[in-house]
Amino acid sequence: MKKIISFLLVLSLLFAGTGIFSSCSSDGENAKNRKLVICNWGEYICDSDEDGFFDVIKKFEEETGIEVEYLTAETNETLYSTMKAGGVNYDIIFPSDYMVQRMINEDMIAELDFENIPNFSNIIDRFKNPYYDPENKYTVPYFWGTVGIIYNTSMVSEEVNSWDILWSDQYPPNMILMFNNPRDAFAIALNKLGYSMNTVNEEQIKEAAEELKKQKFNFVMDEFFELMPSGGAAIGPYYAGDYLDVLQDNEDLAFVRPESGTNIFNDVMCVPAASKNKDLAEQFINFMLRADVGKCNTEYLGYSTPNQAVYDILDEDLKNSEVAYPSEIPETWEYFEVLPDKINDLMNELWVDIVSKNK
Amino acid sequence: MKSKKLLFPYTVWMAIFVVIPLFMVLYYAFTDKSGAFTLENLQYIPKHLPIYWDSLKVALISTAICLILAYPLALIMANMKASMQRMMNMLIMLPMWMNFILRICAWVIILRPNGILDSILGVFGFGPNTIYHTTTAIVIGVVYNYLPFMVLPIYTSVSKISRSVIEAGEDLGCNSFNVLRRIILPMSIPGIVTGITMVFVPAASTFVISLRLGGYSLIGDTIDQYYKGGSFNMQAGSMLSLVLMVIILISMAIMNRFDNGEDAGIV
Numbered sequence: 001m002k003k004i005i006s007f008l009l010v011l012s013l014l015f016a017g018t019g020i021f022s023s024c025s026s027d028g029e030n031a032k033n034r035k036l037v038i039c040n041w042g043e044y045i046c047d048s049d050e051d052g053f054f055d056v057i058k059k060f061e062e063e064t065g066i067e068v069e070y071l072t073a074e075t076n077e078t079l080y081s082t083m084k085a086g087g088v089n090y091d092i093i094f095p096s097d098y099m100v101q102r103m104i105n106e107d108m109i110a111e112l113d114f115e116n117i118p119n120f121s122n123i124i125d126r127f128k129n130p131y132y133d134p135e136n137k138y139t140v141p142y143f144w145g146t147v148g149i150i151y152n153t154s155m156v157s158e159e160v161n162s163w164d165i166l167w168s169d170q171y172p173p174n175m176i177l178m179f180n181n182p183r184d185a186f187a188i189a190l191n192k193l194g195y196s197m198n199t200v201n202e203e204q205i206k207e208a209a210e211e212l213k214k215q216k217f218n219f220v221m222d223e224f225f226e227l228m229p230s231g232g233a234a235i236g237p238y239y240a241g242d243y244l245d246v247l248q249d250n251e252d253l254a255f256v257r258p259e260s261g262t263n264i265f266n267d268v269m270c271v272p273a274a275s276k277n278k279d280l281a282e283q284f285i286n287f288m289l290r291a292d293v294g295k296c297n298t299e300y301l302g303y304s305t306p307n308q309a310v311y312d313i314l315d316e317d318l319k320n321s322e323v324a325y326p327s328e329i330p331e332t333w334e335y336f337e338v339l340p341d342k343i344n345d346l347m348n349e350l351w352v353d354i355v356s357k358n359k
Numbered sequence: 360m361k362s363k364k365l366l367f368p369y370t371v372w373m374a375i376f377v378v379i380p381l382f383m384v385l386y387y388a389f390t391d392k393s394g395a396f397t398l399e400n401l402q403y404i405p406k407h408l409p410i411y412w413d414s415l416k417v418a419l420i421s422t423a424i425c426l427i428l429a430y431p432l433a434l435i436m437a438n439m440k441a442s443m444q445r446m447m448n449m450l451i452m453l454p455m456w457m458n459f460i461l462r463i464c465a466w467v468i469i470l471r472p473n474g475i476l477d478s479i480l481g482v483f484g485f486g487p488n489t490i491y492h493t494t495t496a497i498v499i500g501v502v503y504n505y506l507p508f509m510v511l512p513i514y515t516s517v518s519k520i521s522r523s524v525i526e527a528g529e530d531l532g533c534n535s536f537n538v539l540r541r542i543i544l545p546m547s548i549p550g551i552v553t554g555i556t557m558v559f560v561p562a563a564s565t566f567v568i569s570l571r572l573g574g575y576s577l578i579g580d581t582i583d584q585y586y587k588g589g590s591f592n593m594q595a596g597s598m599l600s601l602v603l604m605v606i607i608l609i610s611m612a613i614m615n616r617f618d619n620g621e622d623a624g625i626v
Contacts, residue, residue, distance in 0.1 A: 174472060358575040
């Protein structure tokens with residue numbers, strides 16, 4: 001009997017709780033009861049309340065009264081397959097260039113109404129009409145960046161200027177990181193071998209797979225943020241913007257882009273074709289393009305902004321950073337392009353094999 | 360009549376969340392990307408046999424370790440004061456209140472280079488530890504994660520054994536080792552079998568633990584990669600899941616046979 005009573009008590013508590021919440025939202029301004037669902041990458045928006053920063057999502061909610069559900073995905077590939085599998089209702093996603101190109105090709109992205117996004121005029125001209133969206137109908141650039149080698153100078157004393165260091169046997173193997181997704185990892189191996197990151201030559205891709213098998217890597221994505229600054233890893237390829245972020249936690253970290261070339265990318269904001277809240281999404285995109293919001297995100301994250309109004313008011317140190325804003329962009333820096341399905345399948349199968357043998 | 364009506368919600372639940380997904384797996388395993396019937400996906404099985412073997416090995420070792428750790432613990436627990444038993448129960452369940460991924464991340468921080476274990480070993484002049492990114496690390500993760508599922512069923516079955524049966528054995532001249540071997544052990548077989556099943560099945564299909572702690576992928580991670588990787592190959596993923604299910608079914612059938620046999624022996 002006691003048990004039944006306590007069970008009922010717990011149950012009533014639960015319902016009381018939900019009752020409070022639901023009454024809250026119905027009394028709020030958002031009478032339409034629509035929610036904006038955002039799916040971003042981890043650590044890819046300012047969520048800090050420290051000096052000079054503000055929580056961007058919270059600010060948007062306060063200013064507009066629109067309720068936001070904020071989710072993250074780990075890689076472009078996960079985002080793609082989650083959307084393909086259905087059952088998700090994202091209103092805004094942040095895919096990279098090659099992935100949004102693939103999504104546009106497969107009719108997964110809605111055309112934007114740029115009348116609702118007046119702040120688009122802040123975008124620097126060279127980021128308009130990019131190769132993945134030649135008429136600029138679907139996407140608004142969020143950040144751009146490059147991949148480089150990040151290493152801990154307290155553990156690595158030699159000069160680093162090529163991908164070869166990732167295959168070095170001078171370090172305990174699990175101290176060397178590698179991207180835990182086929183596209184980025186293959187790109188590094190392909191570039192090391194002197195091939196294009198966008199190759200569709202199966203022999204070259206198989207050769208790259210053999211290259212990746214030669215080292216016992218620690219395959220990570222967002223774990224990078226824990227491993228690199230804490231000394232849990234000595235060397236690893238990652239994004240320039242994240243280097244500036246982890247540098248604040250550990251001053252021994254250094255960043256270098258290999259002479260043989262690297263990957264340069266744009267990440268965009270866009271609206272999935274299935275979204276029912278395109279107008280709210282456009283309102284959010286416009287908000288993100290505002291100078292103050294962009295400054296907050298850019299200074300917090302360290303990624304490179306394609307937004308002139310934001311760049312103009314950035315901290316001088318960041319503005320002059322070779323890491324974030326390289327003075328020249330050599331031809332060896334390649335943007336990813338969409339690969340044919342057959343090549344994606346091949347890469348994925350080789351990848352499964354690589355990771356399962358990484359003992 | 361009444362009892363059948365009460366079964367209705369669960370039947371609906373089963374249909375939606377168990378039976379339909381099973382058929383979907385079956386459907387994808389034997390179709391190609393356009394939806395036409397094909398046996399082509401069978402080609403994925405031989406390619407991944409070594410990964411199945413790795414996974415089974417990890418599952419078997421982890422289950423054995425769980426059993427060795429859990430059985431004495433369950434016996435000791437069953438003989439404790441009631442209040443102590445409740446507290447022990449609580450302590451065993453407590454970690455499960457935390458998110459699974461969070462607990463694995465904690466293990467990474469313990470085992471990784473220059474992690475917590477290394478700094479403790481460093482104080483005594485040992486280290487660095489070499490556990491991170493080995494099969495041992497996966498086994499540690501799996502045992503840590505699934506140990507409660509072994510302890511609780513064994514504890515339940517041991518504590519149900521009537522005190523008088525044990526006393527009768529002692530009266531008839533059994534020493535304590537024989538009491539354990541001839542009375543407690545046989546009578547706790549149902550608990551052991553449940554425990555083994557509840558550890559072995561999730562251990563065989565485990566993922567995240569393997570990649571994060573062991574550095575390489577087992578069959579769970581591989582299936583995940585087929586579903587979530589850029590190629591979105593649900594067909595391959597489904598075929599591999601299907602094979603895993605068959606392997607687990609066979610293992611469970613073997614276990615259950617063992618269970619029934621022993622039960623008959625007791626009666």
